[in-house]
Amino acid sequence: MSEALTTGVLPPWVQRQRSTLLAQRGHAWLLQGPSGLGQYGLALELVRAWLCDAPTEQGACGQCGSCHAIDVHAHADLCLLMPEAMMIEQGWPLGEKAQSDIDDKKRKASKEIRVEAMRDAVEFSQRTSARGRGKAVLVYPAERMNHITANALLKTLEEPPGDVKFVLATGAAHQLLPTIRSRCMGHNMVWPDAVESTAWLAAEGVAPADAQVLLAAAGSRPENALQWARAGRTAQSWSAVPRAVVQGALNVFADWGPAQVVDALQKLCHDLQLVRVGATPRFYAAADLPAAPSLAALSQWAKDLNATARVVEHPFNAGLLLESLVGRAQNALNSRL
Incomplete structure (x- = not known):
């Protein structure tokens, strides 16, 4: 199951990891661990803070023009690399040619990160920042890069322009090229305990009885449990x-x-x-x-x-x-x- 891309209350375990990572330096992060632990949410929070006009130790301000631009999926200094099918589902805009090809039914939306999108990202990284706060490239799920796509990223990841940062998030780090992993600072996602997970699920509107069963069904991965609850799964239907x-x-x-x-x-x-x-x-x-x-x-x-x-x-x-x-x-x- 793919990781839920939630937009509600940021899980407390993700908030803590955000503060820890923002206190460290590095131009490229690899967020790794089983899906459902908040990789995408944490990656996006790092990007928001990096590009924010008034960031704090806890992250982005949430009020400035940069934060608003990310909220409406229209930030000029953010390049998001996802499979096209996932970007459409989440409301992120595709490149003009990719959107035209899909609209004209020349091909279906890709379930991989296409090499053409990666080449656009490399070109993006070499441009001047539009807002003057640097640029960011977010890759999720990073394991959806094939070898050709990953190789297109390698050189830029090793020697990036001075004002660009990368964050790759994955639920299957073992599928990434070793050369990709070695060029990033690694961070293993934290597993929250059951009490914290069920409390967060309750805050997201999941009934307590359903939360406990769905959390177990999802292998203790809270975002996957939330995804199931939002899809109409209940304790009764799983049992x-x-x-x-x-x-x-x-x-x-x-x-x-x-x-x-x-x-x-x-x-x-x-x-x-x-x-x-x-x-x-x-x-x-x-x-x-x-x-x-x-x-x-x-x-x-x-x-x-x-x-x-x-x-x-x-x-x-x-x-x-x-x-x-x-x-x-x-x-x-x-x-x-």
Whole structure:
């Protein structure tokens, strides 16, 4: 699941990290850790503070022209590099040619960071600052750069013009080129505890009962839990997943995307493996789980799900894929191996 790009209350653990990083010097940061911990929010906060007309030790003022320009996604000294599909979803403007190609249906919005956008960013970094406060380049999710795109960034990242700063945020740092990682100051995202996470989710309007279950379902990643809550997930709908899979009831996944279904099934398989060896399940309540088949059957199911996860974003027929996933799940759960 991709990280939720929230715009509500900035999580307190992100606020603390913002203050820590702003107190340090460096022209390029790499924010790394599992998705759902606030990488994008922290990256944007760093950019806001770097470009702010009246920054403080705690970050941007939130009132100046620079802060307003970022709020309305129109800052002349900020270059945002995201997959085009994500930029459209979040309301960030695309380059003129990219927007024209998509509008004219010459191609679909990319799910990767395109090399053309990176070349534009390199050219942007060499221009004079429009507001006189320097420039910033934000790359998220950085693992969506392919090798060609990443190589286009390397030289500028190693020897940037004097007034430009970079922040790369990723949920999969191991997928980045070693040469990219070595040119950045690394920061490992902080895991908040359950009390702080549930308090923040409550502040974002998530019911306490839902917050606890969805936080567990998201692997203790609070922004992912919030994303699920905003998509209409509840404690009841998550708890219903194991039984629905056993019964072959596809309607439990009626409004889920294929990647979300695979994620839920991987977590079910993982929890059953834990139960099989006498451990406590992580994502589902023990009372909601069906009887666990053999470890051999679960291992084979896990391999099958991993293979599907690698290609789940391909343009399959969603209905047929869902039927196949649930059918294979039933076979695994009923296996005599």
